[in-house]
Amino acid sequence: MTSRAGIRLFVQAPLTAGVSLIMEDQHVHYLRNVLRQSEGDHIELFNGRDGQWRARIAVLDRRGGSFMVERQTLEQTSEDGPWLLVAAVKRARLEMIVEKATELGAARICPVTTVRTNSERLNRDRLVSIATEAAEQCARLTVPEIGAMTPLKNMLMDWPTDRRLYLLDETGAGVAIAQAFTAHPKELGAALLIGPEGGFDQSELDAMRILPFVKALDLGKRILRAETAALAALACYQAIAGN
């Protein structure tokens, strides 16, 4: 399914015509040794702010490399996708969620702790690099923001007024997902909250259900693993209410 994608790299530097950029070390390695590129080859660069730019590999040898930025090939767009709040799950599954949520257009991925979270330490740098690589491969113009691990309680206390929070409610008390997303007001953003493997505590469910910005979703009679629920809800939101 990747036939439309050329080589795309995310960079930190500002992008503008005629500028020369020193390559980051990991790009030197990746372009030389993994992708077997040479001086004179062209690739695409993006930085999340300036759109996508065609760049020529000006220098590439064992000591380093540089790009010559030639011309803009895509204008920046906002990519204002839904947020995903994930109560910590095991590392491999969280990494998979980050990769897939990036492909599915999440704007922000926030690991949260809940009453029943078995909190493993979070390697945020690794999650950022998984998100960056997925953004490069799926033709996004932004990399989703990876939040620091935050107690769910704190996020709820500080919730923005222009964003609805969809709670994936494993007790079956919510609204069917297609119905909920069809009714999503265009002027609001969205966030999806996925509970921990052991489910939310009853006190958390009670507290969330009375918050005006929370809507509980029912994902059907089968019991989904946390990561399946996250990706299913995100895919449905994007198909029905998203971009």
Added chain:
Amino acid sequence: MTSRAGIRLFVQAPLTAGVSLIMEDQHVHYLRNVLRQSEGDHIELFNGRDGQWRARIAVLDRRGGSFMVERQTLEQTSEDGPWLLVAAVKRARLEMIVEKATELGAARICPVTTVRTNSERLNRDRLVSIATEAAEQCARLTVPEIGAMTPLKNMLMDWPTDRRLYLLDETGAGVAIAQAFTAHPKELGAALLIGPEGGFDQSELDAMRILPFVKALDLGKRILRAETAALAALACYQAIAGN
């Protein structure tokens, strides 16, 4: 998200009240050593035909075990979900597709070969055991059928008249996914076809587009990996047109 599930096991034998079943070897190991169950504990059994039954662990020791089947807790339902046709992808990703597609209610998962398929050998027994375990955990009453690797061409020549085939078309030529599934005729089954990493060959696309049972789907502007496309489409189908 698994708080509603007790211990459930898929068995081959017929299930009826008062029958005693010899445990399969892997269940003896799993119940004793992984789940630390003992004689007298209760679990649920299903076989894909007779619904779900409460059973007591009558014998469980190092030499083997048996169940006493007590009473039916759920009647069998048809679980007539969509089929998933997957052009072979790398083993780890295919295994992930099988696990998640089971949770999302696929009735049949068929690995297919296409013009651009890099065919790895398929370990079908392993895929069946992944599907079985996922069915046990997600509260299904059936295990999806895992097809043998088949050329896509052969499947198309022999296509059932009562099932629509949705082609995940990475060229962007298809109909938006929410629109297509909203218009899915209730009397037809569905199948979703995911191409290989290199995309379908133009000759395949041309041949499929003129078949009356094929509808091309557009999954949006981002380029999805094969497994992300498969699971996103399946989740959307189930939410919009499915059970």
